[in-house]
Amino acid sequence: MARSARNSSLETRTARAKLRIRRAPYFAKIAKGLRLGYYRGAVAGSWIARLYRGERNYETKALGIADDTLDADGVQVFDYWQAQEQARQWGERQRLLAAGAARRGSYTVADAIADYLTEIRAEKKPAAVKGAEYVLDAWILPELGAVQVEKLTTDRLNRWRNKIATEPKRVRTKRTADEQATRATPDDDDARRARKATANRILTVLKAVLNRAFHADRVVSDSAWRKVKPFKRVDEAVVRYLSVAEARRLVQTCAKDFRKLVQAALLTGCRYAELTRLKCGDFNADSGTLAIRLSKGKVRHVVLTAEAQDAFENWTIDRPSSDLLFLRADGDAWGASHQKRPLEEASARAGITPAVTFHILRHTHGSHLAMKGVPMGVIASQLGHADTRMTEKHYAHLAPNYIAQTIRANFPVLGIGDEAKVMPLRRTKRA
Structure with missing residues (x-):
């Protein structure tokens, strides 16, 4: 960011009031070829910007009213520092226009989104692009799409973020529906935390769009969205996992074709999409590993236990290596979201509430490894985390550690549990 230029005659109301x-x-000179001007009026002054074009040619721009009698609002009334920032943005835009980098006319959030999607389609996987399109279409375009990027303000973006955090949770809507369906959100701490976490993720997508536009010189400044901060302390790890008994009950209540997917998830910690893409040739019986391809752009090798190796050998025996490993009972491949209803039904039959999600199966694998003292780096490698930060966030509290072991070994048994027997005190006789 450019350094602010000082000027003792213009910085304060008191100093400006002394001017003739x-x-x-x-x-006041604020950059090479760029000046901030102040018109001294009888009651209140105003700000202008002046840019030197060469050969004694200048271009000027009226910025707004000075805060001589009114408090600055950063929209129509500006103090010296705000006016200086406005002048810098205008001067930078004129430079970009002259260089042919910035667009002439209005450049809206919708335009920035279109440019963003064009670029990421060449960089990211189709699934990632589809996910971004959903967020952009559902949350960003309706509210902000028509707004010019240079007219975005921090206040406007904060109000948009807060609206997302307080709206009811959306649910899947029929294509023929006229309005977006919503689900009543429980008014408790967990529900509010979840909505704020959702708002943070959507804000991250918007910032990615706008930052691309800024770094490509399509807009002049990023100050409006750079000042918008995510909600704090809403992503604390609340990991739910299944006990060994619950895992067995769940597997036993699944339909035969879906049971294999659930077993594989519990035994490997793989994501649903990773398992549905597996081919029989991805299982290596010699090394006892499973090759997970195209997992976030990488290939990783999941180590299989003896139980997992036996299961995968049974599933792949006498099958061509090019066949999909997991298929539905009708022979079709498992598609996106096909796991949701079978898991809900199996959870109900197994008496597990709330219903299990596929991600909980993944958490179950990681959690049991952590509780057995497996190092975080090993768990990160097994689950395909880029580094140990995500692993530690979710599983470090489950791992045996010095503090927990020391407290449990040294705190005395008080005998105050519900099952403790309370002996009545005997009164001593007075002499």
Whole structure:
């Protein structure tokens, strides 16, 4: 960010009030070829910007009212520092226009989104692009799409973020529906935390769009969205996992074709999409590993236990290596979201509430490894985390550690549990 230029004659109301009223503005140099001007009026002054074009040619721009009698609002009334920032943004935009980098006319959030999607389609996997399109279509375009990027304000973006955090949770809507369906959100701490976490993720997508536009010189400044901060302390790890008994009950109540997927998830910690893409040739019986391809752009090898190796050998025996490993009972491949209803039904039959999600199966694998003292780096490698930060966030509290072991070994048994027997005190006789 450019360094702010000081000017003792223009910085404060008191200093400006001492200036003589005249038709010519008072100028302060804020960058090479760029000046901030102040017109001293009888009651209140105003700000202008002046840019040197060469050969004694200048271009000027009226910025707004000075805060001589009114408090600055950053929209129509500006103090010296706000006016200086406005002048810098205008000067930078004129430079970009002259260089052919910035667009002439209005450049809206919708335009920035279109440019963003064009770029990421060449960089990211189709699934990632589809996910971004959903967020952009559902949350960003309806509210902000028509707004010019240079007219975005921090206040506007904060109000948009807060609206997302307080709206009811959306549910899947029929294509023929006229309005978006919503689900009543419980008014408790967990529900509010979840909505704020959702708002943070959507804000991250918007910032990615706008930052691309800024770094490509399509817009002048990123100050409006750079000042918008995510909600704090809403992503604390609340990991739910299944006990060994619950895992067995769940597997036993699944339909035969879906049971294999659930077993594989519990035995490997793989994501649903990773398992549905597996081919028989991805299982290596010699090394006892499973090759997970195209997992976030990488290939990783999941180590299989003896139980997992036996299961995968049974599932792949006498099958071509090019066949999909997991198929539905009708022979079709498992598609996106096909796991949701079978898991809900199996959870109900197994008496597990709330219903299990596929991600909980993944958490179950990681959690049991952590509780057995497996190092975080090993768990990160097994689950395909880029580093140990995500692993530690979710599983470090489950791992045996010095503090927990020391407390449990040294705190005395008080005998105050519900099953403790309370002996009545005997009164001593007085002499």
